[in-house]
Amino acid sequence: MKFGIVVNEGPYQHQSSDSAYLFAKAAIARGHEVWRVFFYHDGVNNASALTEPPQDDRHIVNRWSKLAEEHKVDLVVCVAAALRRGIKEENLAKGFRISGLGQLVEAGTKTDRLITFGD
Amino acid sequence: MLHIVNKSPLENTALESCLNLAGAGDVLLIEDAVYAATVGNSFEPTLRAALGKVKIYALQPDLDARGMGDRLVAGVTAVDYSGFVDLTTSNKNCQSWL
Amino acid sequence: MSEVKKFMFVNRKAPYGTIYALEALEVVLITAAFDQDVSLVFLDDGVFQLKKGQQTKGIEIKNFSPTYRALEGYDVEKLYVLKESMDARGLSEDDLLVPVTVLTTAEMGALMDEQDVVLSF
Known part of the structure:
Protein backbone atom coordinates (compact mmCIF):
# COMPACT_ATOMS: atom_id res chain seq x y z
CA MET A 1 0.00 0.00 0.00
CA LYS A 2 0.89 3.64 -0.40
CA PHE A 3 1.16 5.61 2.84
CA GLY A 4 1.13 9.27 3.72
CA ILE A 5 2.25 10.40 7.17
CA VAL A 6 1.56 13.70 8.94
CA VAL A 7 3.80 14.93 11.76
CA ASN A 8 2.37 17.74 13.87
CA GLU A 9 4.87 18.15 16.70
CA GLY A 10 8.47 19.22 17.03
CA PRO A 11 11.33 16.78 17.58
CA TYR A 12 12.54 15.99 21.12
CA GLN A 13 9.62 17.89 22.71
CA HIS A 14 7.05 15.22 21.87
CA GLN A 15 7.30 11.54 20.97
CA SER A 16 5.27 11.96 17.76
CA SER A 17 8.34 12.44 15.50
CA ASP A 18 9.84 9.22 16.85
CA SER A 19 6.59 7.29 16.50
CA ALA A 20 6.11 8.58 12.95
CA TYR A 21 9.66 7.63 11.98
CA LEU A 22 9.41 4.13 13.46
CA PHE A 23 6.05 3.65 11.76
CA ALA A 24 7.54 4.72 8.41
CA LYS A 25 10.47 2.31 8.83
CA ALA A 26 8.14 -0.56 9.74
CA ALA A 27 5.84 0.17 6.79
CA ILE A 28 8.78 0.12 4.38
CA ALA A 29 10.10 -3.09 5.98
CA ARG A 30 6.66 -4.59 5.44
CA GLY A 31 6.93 -3.85 1.71
CA HIS A 32 4.75 -0.74 1.64
CA GLU A 33 5.60 2.61 0.12
CA VAL A 34 5.86 5.73 2.25
CA TRP A 35 5.07 8.27 -0.42
CA ARG A 36 5.15 11.49 1.56
CA VAL A 37 5.67 12.77 5.09
CA PHE A 38 4.02 16.14 5.65
CA PHE A 39 5.24 18.32 8.52
CA TYR A 40 2.72 20.73 9.99
CA HIS A 41 2.28 22.88 13.13
CA ASP A 42 5.49 22.59 15.25
CA GLY A 43 6.30 19.50 13.17
CA VAL A 44 8.11 21.85 10.78
CA ASN A 45 10.95 21.98 13.34
CA ASN A 46 11.84 18.43 12.25
CA ALA A 47 13.37 20.09 9.18
CA SER A 48 15.80 22.44 10.92
CA ALA A 49 19.36 21.94 9.71
CA LEU A 50 20.51 23.82 12.83
CA THR A 51 19.51 20.92 15.08
CA GLU A 52 22.40 19.63 17.22
CA PRO A 53 21.37 17.01 19.76
CA PRO A 54 23.88 15.64 22.29
CA GLN A 55 26.07 12.92 20.75
CA ASP A 56 24.53 10.07 22.72
CA ASP A 57 21.01 10.93 21.51
CA ARG A 58 19.25 10.06 18.27
CA HIS A 59 19.52 12.69 15.53
CA ILE A 60 15.87 13.05 14.53
CA VAL A 61 16.50 15.45 11.64
CA ASN A 62 19.31 13.43 10.06
CA ARG A 63 17.25 10.29 10.50
CA TRP A 64 14.51 11.79 8.29
CA SER A 65 17.08 12.95 5.71
CA LYS A 66 18.52 9.45 5.53
CA LEU A 67 15.06 7.90 5.16
CA ALA A 68 14.31 10.29 2.29
CA GLU A 69 17.55 9.43 0.55
CA GLU A 70 17.35 5.66 0.97
CA HIS A 71 13.67 5.16 0.26
CA LYS A 72 12.71 8.16 -1.90
CA VAL A 73 10.34 9.51 0.72
CA ASP A 74 9.05 12.99 -0.11
CA LEU A 75 9.53 15.15 3.01
CA VAL A 76 7.34 18.23 2.73
CA VAL A 77 7.28 21.13 5.18
CA CYS A 78 4.24 23.42 5.20
CA VAL A 79 5.35 26.88 4.08
CA ALA A 80 2.93 28.91 6.23
CA ALA A 81 3.69 26.89 9.38
CA ALA A 82 7.43 27.01 8.61
CA LEU A 83 7.64 30.77 8.09
CA ARG A 84 5.77 31.35 11.36
CA ARG A 85 8.44 29.32 13.14
CA GLY A 86 11.60 30.48 11.37
CA ILE A 87 12.17 27.50 9.09
CA LYS A 88 13.33 28.70 5.66
CA GLU A 89 15.25 27.41 2.64
CA GLU A 90 18.49 28.66 4.24
CA ASN A 91 18.16 26.39 7.30
CA LEU A 92 16.30 23.51 5.68
CA ALA A 93 17.86 20.09 6.26
CA LYS A 94 18.75 17.76 3.39
CA GLY A 95 15.92 15.82 1.79
CA PHE A 96 13.19 18.24 2.91
CA ARG A 97 11.33 20.70 0.69
CA ILE A 98 9.05 23.59 1.58
CA SER A 99 5.68 23.72 -0.12
CA GLY A 100 2.00 24.54 0.39
CA LEU A 101 -0.83 22.86 2.22
CA GLY A 102 -2.07 21.48 -1.10
CA GLN A 103 0.64 18.86 -0.63
CA LEU A 104 -1.15 17.66 2.49
CA VAL A 105 -4.45 17.41 0.63
CA GLU A 106 -2.64 15.49 -2.10
CA ALA A 107 -1.18 13.15 0.54
CA GLY A 108 -4.80 12.40 1.40
CA THR A 109 -6.07 11.90 -2.14
CA LYS A 110 -3.09 10.02 -3.59
CA THR A 111 -2.33 7.51 -0.85
CA ASP A 112 -4.25 4.52 0.49
CA ARG A 113 -3.80 5.56 4.12
CA LEU A 114 -2.90 8.85 5.77
CA ILE A 115 -1.66 8.46 9.35
CA THR A 116 -1.27 11.45 11.69
CA PHE A 117 1.15 11.72 14.59
CA GLY A 118 0.80 14.66 16.95
CA ASP A 119 -0.33 15.89 20.34
CA MET B 1 -11.95 2.03 11.42
CA LEU B 2 -8.68 2.10 13.33
CA HIS B 3 -8.66 4.61 16.18
CA ILE B 4 -5.19 5.62 17.34
CA VAL B 5 -4.91 7.22 20.79
CA ASN B 6 -1.73 8.60 22.35
CA LYS B 7 -2.80 10.23 25.64
CA SER B 8 -2.99 8.87 29.15
CA PRO B 9 -6.69 8.59 30.08
CA LEU B 10 -5.83 9.79 33.58
CA GLU B 11 -5.11 13.32 32.36
CA ASN B 12 -6.91 13.65 29.02
CA THR B 13 -10.35 12.68 27.71
CA ALA B 14 -9.20 11.58 24.23
CA LEU B 15 -9.51 7.86 24.94
CA GLU B 16 -12.82 8.25 26.74
CA SER B 17 -14.25 10.22 23.79
CA CYS B 18 -12.84 7.67 21.37
CA LEU B 19 -14.37 4.72 23.20
CA ASN B 20 -17.73 6.52 23.38
CA LEU B 21 -17.79 7.16 19.64
CA ALA B 22 -16.07 4.12 18.18
CA GLY B 23 -18.70 1.76 16.85
CA ALA B 24 -17.09 -1.49 15.99
CA GLY B 25 -13.45 -1.44 14.98
CA ASP B 26 -9.97 -1.42 16.41
CA VAL B 27 -8.41 0.90 18.97
CA LEU B 28 -4.62 1.15 19.15
CA LEU B 29 -2.97 2.69 22.20
CA ILE B 30 0.44 4.26 21.61
CA GLU B 31 2.78 6.63 23.49
CA ASP B 32 1.23 7.73 26.83
CA ALA B 33 -2.07 6.00 26.02
CA VAL B 34 -0.48 2.62 26.77
CA TYR B 35 -0.98 3.31 30.48
CA ALA B 36 -4.69 2.74 29.76
CA ALA B 37 -3.92 -0.86 28.78
CA THR B 38 -2.39 -1.70 32.16
CA VAL B 39 -3.93 -3.12 35.33
CA GLY B 40 -4.52 -1.32 38.59
CA ASN B 41 -5.31 2.24 37.51
CA SER B 42 -8.65 4.01 37.89
CA ALA B 74 -6.04 -9.49 29.77
CA GLY B 75 -7.91 -9.15 26.49
CA VAL B 76 -5.70 -6.34 25.17
CA THR B 77 -3.36 -7.43 22.36
CA ALA B 78 0.22 -6.16 22.36
CA VAL B 79 1.67 -5.35 18.91
CA ASP B 80 5.02 -4.11 17.63
CA TYR B 81 5.44 -1.44 14.93
CA SER B 82 4.97 -4.05 12.24
CA GLY B 83 1.65 -4.98 13.85
CA PHE B 84 0.77 -1.26 13.96
CA VAL B 85 1.31 -1.10 10.18
CA ASP B 86 -0.86 -4.18 9.65
CA LEU B 87 -3.69 -2.60 11.68
CA THR B 88 -3.67 0.43 9.37
CA THR B 89 -3.96 -1.79 6.31
CA SER B 90 -6.57 -4.21 7.68
CA ASN B 91 -8.88 -1.30 8.56
CA LYS B 92 -10.28 0.72 5.67
CA ASN B 93 -9.60 4.06 7.35
CA CYS B 94 -8.03 5.46 10.48
CA GLN B 95 -8.13 8.38 12.83
CA SER B 96 -5.67 9.73 15.38
CA TRP B 97 -7.34 11.17 18.46
CA LEU B 98 -5.13 14.22 18.99
CA MET C 1 -6.65 16.73 -8.87
CA SER C 2 -9.37 14.47 -10.17
CA GLU C 3 -9.88 12.15 -7.20
CA VAL C 4 -12.55 13.32 -4.78
CA LYS C 5 -12.33 11.85 -1.30
CA LYS C 6 -14.29 12.36 1.86
CA PHE C 7 -12.13 14.43 4.19
CA MET C 8 -13.18 14.90 7.79
CA PHE C 9 -11.52 17.40 10.08
CA VAL C 10 -11.96 16.62 13.75
CA ASN C 11 -11.50 19.57 16.08
CA ARG C 12 -11.10 18.66 19.74
CA LYS C 13 -9.18 21.64 21.05
CA ALA C 14 -10.20 25.07 22.28
CA PRO C 15 -9.02 28.15 20.35
CA TYR C 16 -6.09 30.47 21.33
CA GLY C 17 -4.57 28.27 24.07
CA THR C 18 -2.82 26.45 21.22
CA ILE C 19 -2.55 27.15 17.48
CA TYR C 20 -4.23 23.91 16.35
CA ALA C 21 -7.68 25.40 15.70
CA LEU C 22 -6.30 28.17 13.50
CA GLU C 23 -3.97 25.92 11.49
CA ALA C 24 -6.79 23.38 11.12
CA LEU C 25 -8.92 26.06 9.47
CA GLU C 26 -6.13 26.77 7.02
CA VAL C 27 -6.12 23.11 5.95
CA VAL C 28 -9.90 23.07 5.67
CA LEU C 29 -9.89 26.05 3.29
CA ILE C 30 -7.20 24.51 1.08
CA THR C 31 -8.93 21.13 1.02
CA ALA C 32 -12.14 22.82 -0.09
CA ALA C 33 -10.19 24.71 -2.76
CA PHE C 34 -9.07 21.30 -4.09
CA ASP C 35 -12.76 20.39 -4.52
CA GLN C 36 -12.76 17.62 -1.95
CA ASP C 37 -15.81 16.50 0.03
CA VAL C 38 -15.17 18.29 3.35
CA SER C 39 -16.80 17.75 6.74
CA LEU C 40 -15.90 19.55 9.96
CA VAL C 41 -16.54 18.01 13.31
CA PHE C 42 -16.38 19.72 16.69
CA LEU C 43 -15.97 17.46 19.70
CA ASP C 44 -15.00 17.98 23.32
CA ASP C 45 -13.31 21.40 23.79
CA GLY C 46 -13.37 21.89 20.00
CA VAL C 47 -16.94 23.12 20.46
CA PHE C 48 -15.52 26.26 22.08
CA GLN C 49 -14.05 27.26 18.70
CA LEU C 50 -17.58 28.12 17.56
CA LYS C 51 -18.59 30.22 20.58
CA LYS C 52 -20.07 33.60 19.61
CA GLY C 53 -18.58 36.86 20.83
CA GLN C 54 -14.85 36.09 20.78
CA GLN C 55 -12.85 39.28 21.44
CA THR C 56 -9.12 38.76 21.34
CA LYS C 57 -7.79 42.32 21.52
CA GLY C 58 -6.61 41.86 25.11
CA ILE C 59 -4.47 38.81 24.29
CA GLU C 60 -3.03 40.26 21.06
CA ILE C 61 -3.85 37.13 19.05
CA LYS C 62 -5.82 37.45 15.82
CA ASN C 63 -9.51 36.61 16.20
CA PHE C 64 -10.04 33.97 13.54
CA SER C 65 -13.61 33.08 14.50
CA PRO C 66 -15.14 35.11 11.59
CA THR C 67 -13.53 32.53 9.27
CA TYR C 68 -16.08 29.92 10.39
CA ARG C 69 -18.78 32.20 8.97
CA ALA C 70 -16.88 32.47 5.69
CA LEU C 71 -16.70 28.69 5.21
CA GLU C 72 -20.02 28.68 3.39
CA GLY C 73 -18.42 30.76 0.63
CA TYR C 74 -15.92 27.94 0.09
CA ASP C 75 -18.75 25.41 -0.15
CA VAL C 76 -17.88 23.99 3.27
CA GLU C 77 -21.35 23.44 4.63
CA LYS C 78 -21.07 20.22 6.60
CA LEU C 79 -20.40 21.27 10.17
CA TYR C 80 -21.20 18.80 12.90
CA VAL C 81 -21.22 19.21 16.66
CA LEU C 82 -21.50 16.40 19.18
CA LYS C 83 -24.51 17.01 21.41
CA GLU C 84 -22.84 15.47 24.45
CA SER C 85 -19.81 17.81 24.12
CA MET C 86 -22.03 20.88 23.75
CA ASP C 87 -24.21 19.93 26.73
CA ALA C 88 -21.19 19.20 28.92
CA ARG C 89 -19.93 22.73 28.26
CA GLY C 90 -23.20 24.51 29.00
CA LEU C 91 -23.58 25.60 25.38
CA SER C 92 -26.55 25.43 23.03
CA GLU C 93 -26.88 26.00 19.29
CA ASP C 94 -27.81 29.63 19.99
CA ASP C 95 -24.34 30.20 21.43
CA LEU C 96 -22.62 29.16 18.21
CA LEU C 97 -21.34 31.43 15.41
CA VAL C 98 -22.69 29.32 12.57
CA PRO C 99 -25.51 26.87 11.89
CA VAL C 100 -24.42 23.31 12.66
CA THR C 101 -25.89 19.84 12.61
CA VAL C 102 -26.03 18.40 16.12
CA LEU C 103 -25.30 14.66 16.26
CA THR C 104 -25.56 11.96 18.90
CA THR C 105 -22.52 9.81 19.67
CA ALA C 106 -23.91 6.94 17.57
CA GLU C 107 -24.52 9.23 14.58
CA MET C 108 -21.08 10.81 14.93
CA GLY C 109 -19.39 7.40 15.12
CA ALA C 110 -21.18 6.25 11.96
CA LEU C 111 -20.19 9.44 10.13
CA MET C 112 -16.51 8.93 11.00
CA ASP C 113 -16.62 5.34 9.78
CA GLU C 114 -17.63 6.40 6.28
CA GLN C 115 -14.74 8.87 5.72
CA ASP C 116 -11.72 8.28 3.50
CA VAL C 117 -9.33 10.64 5.28
CA VAL C 118 -9.69 11.86 8.86
CA LEU C 119 -7.39 14.62 10.08
CA SER C 120 -7.61 15.63 13.69
CA PHE C 121 -6.38 18.80 15.34
Whole structure:
Protein backbone atom coordinates (compact mmCIF):
# COMPACT_ATOMS: atom_id res chain seq x y z
CA MET A 1 0.00 0.00 0.00
CA LYS A 2 0.89 3.64 -0.40
CA PHE A 3 1.16 5.61 2.84
CA GLY A 4 1.13 9.27 3.72
CA ILE A 5 2.25 10.40 7.17
CA VAL A 6 1.56 13.70 8.94
CA VAL A 7 3.80 14.93 11.76
CA ASN A 8 2.37 17.74 13.87
CA GLU A 9 4.87 18.15 16.70
CA GLY A 10 8.47 19.22 17.03
CA PRO A 11 11.33 16.78 17.58
CA TYR A 12 12.54 15.99 21.12
CA GLN A 13 9.62 17.89 22.71
CA HIS A 14 7.05 15.22 21.87
CA GLN A 15 7.30 11.54 20.97
CA SER A 16 5.27 11.96 17.76
CA SER A 17 8.34 12.44 15.50
CA ASP A 18 9.84 9.22 16.85
CA SER A 19 6.59 7.29 16.50
CA ALA A 20 6.11 8.58 12.95
CA TYR A 21 9.66 7.63 11.98
CA LEU A 22 9.41 4.13 13.46
CA PHE A 23 6.05 3.65 11.76
CA ALA A 24 7.54 4.72 8.41
CA LYS A 25 10.47 2.31 8.83
CA ALA A 26 8.14 -0.56 9.74
CA ALA A 27 5.84 0.17 6.79
CA ILE A 28 8.78 0.12 4.38
CA ALA A 29 10.10 -3.09 5.98
CA ARG A 30 6.66 -4.59 5.44
CA GLY A 31 6.93 -3.85 1.71
CA HIS A 32 4.75 -0.74 1.64
CA GLU A 33 5.60 2.61 0.12
CA VAL A 34 5.86 5.73 2.25
CA TRP A 35 5.07 8.27 -0.42
CA ARG A 36 5.15 11.49 1.56
CA VAL A 37 5.67 12.77 5.09
CA PHE A 38 4.02 16.14 5.65
CA PHE A 39 5.24 18.32 8.52
CA TYR A 40 2.72 20.73 9.99
CA HIS A 41 2.28 22.88 13.13
CA ASP A 42 5.49 22.59 15.25
CA GLY A 43 6.30 19.50 13.17
CA VAL A 44 8.11 21.85 10.78
CA ASN A 45 10.95 21.98 13.34
CA ASN A 46 11.84 18.43 12.25
CA ALA A 47 13.37 20.09 9.18
CA SER A 48 15.80 22.44 10.92
CA ALA A 49 19.36 21.94 9.71
CA LEU A 50 20.51 23.82 12.83
CA THR A 51 19.51 20.92 15.08
CA GLU A 52 22.40 19.63 17.22
CA PRO A 53 21.37 17.01 19.76
CA PRO A 54 23.88 15.64 22.29
CA GLN A 55 26.07 12.92 20.75
CA ASP A 56 24.53 10.07 22.72
CA ASP A 57 21.01 10.93 21.51
CA ARG A 58 19.25 10.06 18.27
CA HIS A 59 19.52 12.69 15.53
CA ILE A 60 15.87 13.05 14.53
CA VAL A 61 16.50 15.45 11.64
CA ASN A 62 19.31 13.43 10.06
CA ARG A 63 17.25 10.29 10.50
CA TRP A 64 14.51 11.79 8.29
CA SER A 65 17.08 12.95 5.71
CA LYS A 66 18.52 9.45 5.53
CA LEU A 67 15.06 7.90 5.16
CA ALA A 68 14.31 10.29 2.29
CA GLU A 69 17.55 9.43 0.55
CA GLU A 70 17.35 5.66 0.97
CA HIS A 71 13.67 5.16 0.26
CA LYS A 72 12.71 8.16 -1.90
CA VAL A 73 10.34 9.51 0.72
CA ASP A 74 9.05 12.99 -0.11
CA LEU A 75 9.53 15.15 3.01
CA VAL A 76 7.34 18.23 2.73
CA VAL A 77 7.28 21.13 5.18
CA CYS A 78 4.24 23.42 5.20
CA VAL A 79 5.35 26.88 4.08
CA ALA A 80 2.93 28.91 6.23
CA ALA A 81 3.69 26.89 9.38
CA ALA A 82 7.43 27.01 8.61
CA LEU A 83 7.64 30.77 8.09
CA ARG A 84 5.77 31.35 11.36
CA ARG A 85 8.44 29.32 13.14
CA GLY A 86 11.60 30.48 11.37
CA ILE A 87 12.17 27.50 9.09
CA LYS A 88 13.33 28.70 5.66
CA GLU A 89 15.25 27.41 2.64
CA GLU A 90 18.49 28.66 4.24
CA ASN A 91 18.16 26.39 7.30
CA LEU A 92 16.30 23.51 5.68
CA ALA A 93 17.86 20.09 6.26
CA LYS A 94 18.75 17.76 3.39
CA GLY A 95 15.92 15.82 1.79
CA PHE A 96 13.19 18.24 2.91
CA ARG A 97 11.33 20.70 0.69
CA ILE A 98 9.05 23.59 1.58
CA SER A 99 5.68 23.72 -0.12
CA GLY A 100 2.00 24.54 0.39
CA LEU A 101 -0.83 22.86 2.22
CA GLY A 102 -2.07 21.48 -1.10
CA GLN A 103 0.64 18.86 -0.63
CA LEU A 104 -1.15 17.66 2.49
CA VAL A 105 -4.45 17.41 0.63
CA GLU A 106 -2.64 15.49 -2.10
CA ALA A 107 -1.18 13.15 0.54
CA GLY A 108 -4.80 12.40 1.40
CA THR A 109 -6.07 11.90 -2.14
CA LYS A 110 -3.09 10.02 -3.59
CA THR A 111 -2.33 7.51 -0.85
CA ASP A 112 -4.25 4.52 0.49
CA ARG A 113 -3.80 5.56 4.12
CA LEU A 114 -2.90 8.85 5.77
CA ILE A 115 -1.66 8.46 9.35
CA THR A 116 -1.27 11.45 11.69
CA PHE A 117 1.15 11.72 14.59
CA GLY A 118 0.80 14.66 16.95
CA ASP A 119 -0.33 15.89 20.34
CA MET B 1 -11.95 2.03 11.42
CA LEU B 2 -8.68 2.10 13.33
CA HIS B 3 -8.66 4.61 16.18
CA ILE B 4 -5.19 5.62 17.34
CA VAL B 5 -4.91 7.22 20.79
CA ASN B 6 -1.73 8.60 22.35
CA LYS B 7 -2.80 10.23 25.64
CA SER B 8 -2.99 8.87 29.15
CA PRO B 9 -6.69 8.59 30.08
CA LEU B 10 -5.83 9.79 33.58
CA GLU B 11 -5.11 13.32 32.36
CA ASN B 12 -6.91 13.65 29.02
CA THR B 13 -10.35 12.68 27.71
CA ALA B 14 -9.20 11.58 24.23
CA LEU B 15 -9.51 7.86 24.94
CA GLU B 16 -12.82 8.25 26.74
CA SER B 17 -14.25 10.22 23.79
CA CYS B 18 -12.84 7.67 21.37
CA LEU B 19 -14.37 4.72 23.20
CA ASN B 20 -17.73 6.52 23.38
CA LEU B 21 -17.79 7.16 19.64
CA ALA B 22 -16.07 4.12 18.18
CA GLY B 23 -18.70 1.76 16.85
CA ALA B 24 -17.09 -1.49 15.99
CA GLY B 25 -13.45 -1.44 14.98
CA ASP B 26 -9.97 -1.42 16.41
CA VAL B 27 -8.41 0.90 18.97
CA LEU B 28 -4.62 1.15 19.15
CA LEU B 29 -2.97 2.69 22.20
CA ILE B 30 0.44 4.26 21.61
CA GLU B 31 2.78 6.63 23.49
CA ASP B 32 1.23 7.73 26.83
CA ALA B 33 -2.07 6.00 26.02
CA VAL B 34 -0.48 2.62 26.77
CA TYR B 35 -0.98 3.31 30.48
CA ALA B 36 -4.69 2.74 29.76
CA ALA B 37 -3.92 -0.86 28.78
CA THR B 38 -2.39 -1.70 32.16
CA VAL B 39 -3.93 -3.12 35.33
CA GLY B 40 -4.52 -1.32 38.59
CA ASN B 41 -5.31 2.24 37.51
CA SER B 42 -8.65 4.01 37.89
CA PHE B 43 -9.41 3.78 34.16
CA GLU B 44 -9.23 -0.02 34.08
CA PRO B 45 -13.00 -0.64 34.55
CA THR B 46 -13.78 1.69 31.61
CA LEU B 47 -11.25 -0.08 29.42
CA ARG B 48 -12.56 -3.51 30.39
CA ALA B 49 -16.12 -2.43 29.56
CA ALA B 50 -14.98 -1.23 26.12
CA LEU B 51 -13.37 -4.58 25.36
CA GLY B 52 -16.84 -5.96 24.72
CA LYS B 53 -17.39 -3.46 21.90
CA VAL B 54 -14.03 -2.86 20.23
CA LYS B 55 -10.78 -4.74 19.91
CA ILE B 56 -7.98 -2.99 21.79
CA TYR B 57 -4.28 -3.12 20.97
CA ALA B 58 -1.29 -1.55 22.73
CA LEU B 59 2.12 -0.80 21.26
CA GLN B 60 4.63 -3.06 23.05
CA PRO B 61 7.70 -0.80 22.62
CA ASP B 62 5.79 2.02 24.33
CA LEU B 63 4.73 -0.30 27.17
CA ASP B 64 8.30 -1.53 27.59
CA ALA B 65 9.75 1.99 27.53
CA ARG B 66 7.48 2.93 30.43
CA GLY B 67 8.22 -0.16 32.49
CA MET B 68 4.64 -1.38 32.07
CA GLY B 69 5.27 -4.36 29.77
CA ASP B 70 4.23 -6.90 32.41
CA ARG B 71 1.00 -5.17 33.46
CA LEU B 72 -1.14 -5.61 30.36
CA VAL B 73 -4.89 -6.04 30.92
CA ALA B 74 -6.04 -9.49 29.77
CA GLY B 75 -7.91 -9.15 26.49
CA VAL B 76 -5.70 -6.34 25.17
CA THR B 77 -3.36 -7.43 22.36
CA ALA B 78 0.22 -6.16 22.36
CA VAL B 79 1.67 -5.35 18.91
CA ASP B 80 5.02 -4.11 17.63
CA TYR B 81 5.44 -1.44 14.93
CA SER B 82 4.97 -4.05 12.24
CA GLY B 83 1.65 -4.98 13.85
CA PHE B 84 0.77 -1.26 13.96
CA VAL B 85 1.31 -1.10 10.18
CA ASP B 86 -0.86 -4.18 9.65
CA LEU B 87 -3.69 -2.60 11.68
CA THR B 88 -3.67 0.43 9.37
CA THR B 89 -3.96 -1.79 6.31
CA SER B 90 -6.57 -4.21 7.68
CA ASN B 91 -8.88 -1.30 8.56
CA LYS B 92 -10.28 0.72 5.67
CA ASN B 93 -9.60 4.06 7.35
CA CYS B 94 -8.03 5.46 10.48
CA GLN B 95 -8.13 8.38 12.83
CA SER B 96 -5.67 9.73 15.38
CA TRP B 97 -7.34 11.17 18.46
CA LEU B 98 -5.13 14.22 18.99
CA MET C 1 -6.65 16.73 -8.87
CA SER C 2 -9.37 14.47 -10.17
CA GLU C 3 -9.88 12.15 -7.20
CA VAL C 4 -12.55 13.32 -4.78
CA LYS C 5 -12.33 11.85 -1.30
CA LYS C 6 -14.29 12.36 1.86
CA PHE C 7 -12.13 14.43 4.19
CA MET C 8 -13.18 14.90 7.79
CA PHE C 9 -11.52 17.40 10.08
CA VAL C 10 -11.96 16.62 13.75
CA ASN C 11 -11.50 19.57 16.08
CA ARG C 12 -11.10 18.66 19.74
CA LYS C 13 -9.18 21.64 21.05
CA ALA C 14 -10.20 25.07 22.28
CA PRO C 15 -9.02 28.15 20.35
CA TYR C 16 -6.09 30.47 21.33
CA GLY C 17 -4.57 28.27 24.07
CA THR C 18 -2.82 26.45 21.22
CA ILE C 19 -2.55 27.15 17.48
CA TYR C 20 -4.23 23.91 16.35
CA ALA C 21 -7.68 25.40 15.70
CA LEU C 22 -6.30 28.17 13.50
CA GLU C 23 -3.97 25.92 11.49
CA ALA C 24 -6.79 23.38 11.12
CA LEU C 25 -8.92 26.06 9.47
CA GLU C 26 -6.13 26.77 7.02
CA VAL C 27 -6.12 23.11 5.95
CA VAL C 28 -9.90 23.07 5.67
CA LEU C 29 -9.89 26.05 3.29
CA ILE C 30 -7.20 24.51 1.08
CA THR C 31 -8.93 21.13 1.02
CA ALA C 32 -12.14 22.82 -0.09
CA ALA C 33 -10.19 24.71 -2.76
CA PHE C 34 -9.07 21.30 -4.09
CA ASP C 35 -12.76 20.39 -4.52
CA GLN C 36 -12.76 17.62 -1.95
CA ASP C 37 -15.81 16.50 0.03
CA VAL C 38 -15.17 18.29 3.35
CA SER C 39 -16.80 17.75 6.74
CA LEU C 40 -15.90 19.55 9.96
CA VAL C 41 -16.54 18.01 13.31
CA PHE C 42 -16.38 19.72 16.69
CA LEU C 43 -15.97 17.46 19.70
CA ASP C 44 -15.00 17.98 23.32
CA ASP C 45 -13.31 21.40 23.79
CA GLY C 46 -13.37 21.89 20.00
CA VAL C 47 -16.94 23.12 20.46
CA PHE C 48 -15.52 26.26 22.08
CA GLN C 49 -14.05 27.26 18.70
CA LEU C 50 -17.58 28.12 17.56
CA LYS C 51 -18.59 30.22 20.58
CA LYS C 52 -20.07 33.60 19.61
CA GLY C 53 -18.58 36.86 20.83
CA GLN C 54 -14.85 36.09 20.78
CA GLN C 55 -12.85 39.28 21.44
CA THR C 56 -9.12 38.76 21.34
CA LYS C 57 -7.79 42.32 21.52
CA GLY C 58 -6.61 41.86 25.11
CA ILE C 59 -4.47 38.81 24.29
CA GLU C 60 -3.03 40.26 21.06
CA ILE C 61 -3.85 37.13 19.05
CA LYS C 62 -5.82 37.45 15.82
CA ASN C 63 -9.51 36.61 16.20
CA PHE C 64 -10.04 33.97 13.54
CA SER C 65 -13.61 33.08 14.50
CA PRO C 66 -15.14 35.11 11.59
CA THR C 67 -13.53 32.53 9.27
CA TYR C 68 -16.08 29.92 10.39
CA ARG C 69 -18.78 32.20 8.97
CA ALA C 70 -16.88 32.47 5.69
CA LEU C 71 -16.70 28.69 5.21
CA GLU C 72 -20.02 28.68 3.39
CA GLY C 73 -18.42 30.76 0.63
CA TYR C 74 -15.92 27.94 0.09
CA ASP C 75 -18.75 25.41 -0.15
CA VAL C 76 -17.88 23.99 3.27
CA GLU C 77 -21.35 23.44 4.63
CA LYS C 78 -21.07 20.22 6.60
CA LEU C 79 -20.40 21.27 10.17
CA TYR C 80 -21.20 18.80 12.90
CA VAL C 81 -21.22 19.21 16.66
CA LEU C 82 -21.50 16.40 19.18
CA LYS C 83 -24.51 17.01 21.41
CA GLU C 84 -22.84 15.47 24.45
CA SER C 85 -19.81 17.81 24.12
CA MET C 86 -22.03 20.88 23.75
CA ASP C 87 -24.21 19.93 26.73
CA ALA C 88 -21.19 19.20 28.92
CA ARG C 89 -19.93 22.73 28.26
CA GLY C 90 -23.20 24.51 29.00
CA LEU C 91 -23.58 25.60 25.38
CA SER C 92 -26.55 25.43 23.03
CA GLU C 93 -26.88 26.00 19.29
CA ASP C 94 -27.81 29.63 19.99
CA ASP C 95 -24.34 30.20 21.43
CA LEU C 96 -22.62 29.16 18.21
CA LEU C 97 -21.34 31.43 15.41
CA VAL C 98 -22.69 29.32 12.57
CA PRO C 99 -25.51 26.87 11.89
CA VAL C 100 -24.42 23.31 12.66
CA THR C 101 -25.89 19.84 12.61
CA VAL C 102 -26.03 18.40 16.12
CA LEU C 103 -25.30 14.66 16.26
CA THR C 104 -25.56 11.96 18.90
CA THR C 105 -22.52 9.81 19.67
CA ALA C 106 -23.91 6.94 17.57
CA GLU C 107 -24.52 9.23 14.58
CA MET C 108 -21.08 10.81 14.93
CA GLY C 109 -19.39 7.40 15.12
CA ALA C 110 -21.18 6.25 11.96
CA LEU C 111 -20.19 9.44 10.13
CA MET C 112 -16.51 8.93 11.00
CA ASP C 113 -16.62 5.34 9.78
CA GLU C 114 -17.63 6.40 6.28
CA GLN C 115 -14.74 8.87 5.72
CA ASP C 116 -11.72 8.28 3.50
CA VAL C 117 -9.33 10.64 5.28
CA VAL C 118 -9.69 11.86 8.86
CA LEU C 119 -7.39 14.62 10.08
CA SER C 120 -7.61 15.63 13.69
CA PHE C 121 -6.38 18.80 15.34
